[in-house]
Amino acid sequence: MALTPVPVALRALLDSVPGRTPIETLPLAQCAWRVLGADLAALRTQPPFANSAMDGYAVRGDDLVPGAELRVLGESAAGRSFDGSVAAGEAVRIFTGAPIPEGADTILIQENADGVGSAAITVREGAPKGKFIRKAGLDFSEGDQLLAAGTRLDSAALGLAAAAGHPALAVRRKPLVAILATGDELVLPGEPVGPDQIVASNSFALAALVEQAGGSVLDLGIARDDHADLAARIGQARDAGADVLVTLGGASVGAHDLVQEALKRAGMDLGFWKIAMRPGKPMMTGRLGPMVAIGLPGNPVSSIVCGHLFVVPVIEALLGMPSPERDRSEPGLLGRDMPANDEREDYLRSSLVLTEAGWEATPFERQDSSMLGLLARAQALAIRPVFAPAARKGDPCRFIRLR
Numbered sequence: 001m002a003l004t005p006v007p008v009a010l011r012a013l014l015d016s017v018p019g020r021t022p023i024e025t026l027p028l029a030q031c032a033w034r035v036l037g038a039d040l041a042a043l044r045t046q047p048p049f050a051n052s053a054m055d056g057y058a059v060r061g062d063d064l065v066p067g068a069e070l071r072v073l074g075e076s077a078a079g080r081s082f083d084g085s086v087a088a089g090e091a092v093r094i095f096t097g098a099p100i101p102e103g104a105d106t107i108l109i110q111e112n113a114d115g116v117g118s119a120a121i122t123v124r125e126g127a128p129k130g131k132f133i134r135k136a137g138l139d140f141s142e143g144d145q146l147l148a149a150g151t152r153l154d155s156a157a158l159g160l161a162a163a164a165g166h167p168a169l170a171v172r173r174k175p176l177v178a179i180l181a182t183g184d185e186l187v188l189p190g191e192p193v194g195p196d197q198i199v200a201s202n203s204f205a206l207a208a209l210v211e212q213a214g215g216s217v218l219d220l221g222i223a224r225d226d227h228a229d230l231a232a233r234i235g236q237a238r239d240a241g242a243d244v245l246v247t248l249g250g251a252s253v254g255a256h257d258l259v260q261e262a263l264k265r266a267g268m269d270l271g272f273w274k275i276a277m278r279p280g281k282p283m284m285t286g287r288l289g290p291m292v293a294i295g296l297p298g299n300p301v302s303s304i305v306c307g308h309l310f311v312v313p314v315i316e317a318l319l320g321m322p323s324p325e326r327d328r329s330e331p332g333l334l335g336r337d338m339p340a341n342d343e344r345e346d347y348l349r350s351s352l353v354l355t356e357a358g359w360e361a362t363p364f365e366r367q368d369s370s371m372l373g374l375l376a377r378a379q380a381l382a383i384r385p386v387f388a389p390a391a392r393k394g395d396p397c398r399f400i401r402l403r
Ligand SMILES: Nc1nc2c(c(=O)[nH]1)N[C@H]1C(S)=C(S)[C@@H](COP(=O)(O)OP(=O)(O)OC[C@H]3O[C@@H](n4cnc5c(N)ncnc54)[C@H](O)[C@@H]3O)O[C@H]1N2
Pocket: 181, 182, 183, 185, 186, 198, 199, 200, 201, 202, 203, 248, 249, 250, 251, 252, 253, 254, 257, 279, 280, 281, 282, 296, 297, 298, 299, 300, 302, 369
């Protein structure tokens, strides 16, 4: 079977996503990092009244002549406005956020007035008319569209939603991603490790990626290389209503690589198997009823790199985020000479340094896909396209930032 190019595989995988997760309404305090399910309009105008941006005096701009004396009528504080109006030669003591009294059009900051606190002040330094006045609606007006559906609610977006008067928000339900490790050799961290056994790490790595992308995780544990066990756990994913089933390992061509067959027996329509990338070649995808099935290779680095490239976009698509198929790479320079590449696109663990010429990604010497230590040290994955000719240090490249 021919190797599927990475962008073709990603497009096909995203096309297999059946839709977005349903919308749920949550109190604002539970919405951090969730994704908006609908456009958000302002329920109110902000600020609702003209107010002062500084502590000082509300005055008429025409009066701000150095040496002029102004009579102080009273005070306007945040939450307690001045009930009266300001005429020529008059001022009202005002504090940040307080409503501008009628007749005033400019704020004289207290640093530019003499006699602060007394019944009359003297202008020390003028200011242009309108200075330090925040007009009503400066930030937004009732009915303004503030945030688009598909926006991830970071701190600024959440603050804006609160300021716009929303006590609760319509967000997409977190996609449920079932993660199933496979392999007779695997034991959990902390368990005794017998001869021929290794510690399972991939589920934990993928769970972190899923949660960071906005999904929630159903950990299906470790299936043995045995059809009955695999079928039972695949059934658990289906029973739990998982949106995505990620299997780990058993994807290649070895005699104990049963995952594809097990998924097919459970009813999976195979999308593609084997991608033109390194690491990650034996990845497979398909649809299993309502679930998107993604079979990741067992090598730890392969599973994480495929997680970044394929699982994260699927979660974003389920959340209705814009352009999940977008190019996540950035332009940079190669930090070392590289040989010509073959038919698999390379994703090389690299250091990343900002030089005068731009970001320089230097692939590590060793790239074995079992070596997690190198991945944890890498700042970026430098990309070497399919059949790229030999390249020199300083040649342009693209890289994906990891952290
Ligand atoms: N003859 C060929 N052999 C292999 C090919 C090939 O094309 N022809 N492809 C190689 C590539 S590339 C990869 S990647 C691996 C992936 O194979 P599998 O997906 O079948 O993975 P396993 O054999 O199950 O495991 C590989 C490796 O990773 C360890 N592993 C598995 N699961 C976990 C886990 N949850 N946590 C930590 N480590 C895990 C496993 O013990 C093995 O050491 O196949 C190549 N072979």
